[in-house]
Amino acid sequence: MQTGHILNLGSKSGNADDPTSVREEDFRSTADLIAETRSDLRRTMEEIDLQRDEYDWHERRTKILSGILVVLILLFALAAWLIYPIWSGQQKAAADVGGLQTTTNTLGERMSSVEAGLGKVNKGLPTLADRMNQLESSMKTNLDAARNQAQTAATQIGQRIREDFKSIQSRVFSLESNQKESSERVNQLQQQVASLQKEITAMREEGSSATDQIKQLNDAQQTSTRELSNLNERVATNQTGLSTLTNRVDRKRIDFEVTSRQTKEVAPDLYLTLGHADVGKQEVDATLKLGEDAGYVTIRNQGIRKPALFHMPDEKRPIELVFTQISKNSASGYLMMPVPATTASK
Numbered sequence: 001m002q003t004g005h006i007l008n009l010g011s012k013s014g015n016a017d018d019p020t021s022v023r024e025e026d027f028r029s030t031a032d033l034i035a036e037t038r039s040d041l042r043r044t045m046e047e048i049d050l051q052r053d054e055y056d057w058h059e060r061r062t063k064i065l066s067g068i069l070v071v072l073i074l075l076f077a078l079a080a081w082l083i084y085p086i087w088s089g090q091q092k093a094a095a096d097v098g099g100l101q102t103t104t105n106t107l108g109e110r111m112s113s114v115e116a117g118l119g120k121v122n123k124g125l126p127t128l129a130d131r132m133n134q135l136e137s138s139m140k141t142n143l144d145a146a147r148n149q150a151q152t153a154a155t156q157i158g159q160r161i162r163e164d165f166k167s168i169q170s171r172v173f174s175l176e177s178n179q180k181e182s183s184e185r186v187n188q189l190q191q192q193v194a195s196l197q198k199e200i201t202a203m204r205e206e207g208s209s210a211t212d213q214i215k216q217l218n219d220a221q222q223t224s225t226r227e228l229s230n231l232n233e234r235v236a237t238n239q240t241g242l243s244t245l246t247n248r249v250d251r252k253r254i255d256f257e258v259t260s261r262q263t264k265e266v267a268p269d270l271y272l273t274l275g276h277a278d279v280g281k282q283e284v285d286a287t288l289k290l291g292e293d294a295g296y297v298t299i300r301n302q303g304i305r306k307p308a309l310f311h312m313p314d315e316k317r318p319i320e321l322v323f324t325q326i327s328k329n330s331a332s333g334y335l336m337m338p339v340p341a342t343t344a345s346k
Contacts, residue, residue, distance in 0.1 A: 251320075252339050257332040263289075267335050269312075270319075274331055282326050307336075 256266035263273040269292070275285035282304050288297040290312055297310045299321070307320040320336035 251317075251336045254335040254337055255332070256335065257330060260329045267337055270335070277326050277328060277331060279326060279328055284323060284326050284331050286331075288321065304333075 254267050256264070256272065258264045258266070258272050258274045260274050260277060263271050266272045269290070271289040273287045273289070275287065277284045283301045284299075286299040286302065288299065288310065289295075290297060290310070299308055302308055302323060304323050304326060307322045309318040309320055311318055315338060317338035319338065321333065322336070323331055323333040325332045
């Protein structure tokens with residue numbers, strides 16, 4: 001870089017009078033500086049890459065060494081863990097050896113004391129033999145006495161057992177006889193219950209048959225009652241029809257037609273006035289005048305085909321008024337007038 005500057009200075013001093021050459025040399029020097037700068041940057045980047053690779057290599061190496069160190073530490077700990085029981089066992093064995101020596105000394109002392117005691121025991125063996133003989137004799141006498149007592153007790157117990165067994169056998173026999181009697185009684189009761197059940201079943205069947213018969217009789221009675229009522233109705237109907245027929249034989253039909261709010265003579269001395277007429281219900285209100293001085297008969301809500309009965313003065317036979325058609329302003333029908341006796345006889 002210093003060489004480039006020196007060259008640039010030399011070029012300026014040589015061509016100071018030509019401005020174009022000065023500019024070209026400045027451009028060239030600037031391009032050279034840029035190229036040198038780029039090369040320097042390239043070398044710097046290469047060095048940085050090398051340092052980075054070295055750092056990575058050192059880091060991997062450090063990790064590998066750390067792993068090896070950890071493995072060595074673990075191996076050392078494992079070896080110490082395996083060696084420690086052996087080392088402690090050796091110390092314990094050494095302590096046990098010292099204890100064994102002490103124990104051996106103590107055993108020796110105790111053996112000597114035991115030997116002295118055995119000598120004393122040997123001296124007292126004759127006396128012990130005499131005592132054992134006495135004990136054997138006393139045990140024999142006691143065993144004989146106990147054996148005799150046991151035999152006596154066994155004999156007594158055997159007698160008691162025989163007596164108890166005999167009493168138990170007698171009780172068992174009595175129980176068996178009672179059981180037989182009870183079983184016979186139970187069988188008899190079962191037979192009686194079976195016969196009673198049969199009788200109850202037969203009575204139930206008879207009761208059901210009697211119920212059926214009663215039901216049939218009730219049905220027959222109801223049928224007879226219905227037939228009788230129908231017969232009575234028929235007789236009443238026949239009587240009504242007969243009386244109606246009798247009444248109609250000596251009656252005369254007179255047809256009429258009247259308009260609303262108008263009084264009309266529909267028969268001799270009979271004047272009919274039509275009031276309100278309901279076409280929908282086919283009902284009418286009317287007033288009937290009977291003669292000059294007999295009075296009026298008021299008819300309310302009279303429907304068609306329904307006779308309205310009334311009597312004339314000095315006439316026991318009724319007159320029937322029947323409407324056959326009702327319109328808005330008029331009504332038509334007929335009268336069933338009794339025929340005088342002289343005409344009826346003719």
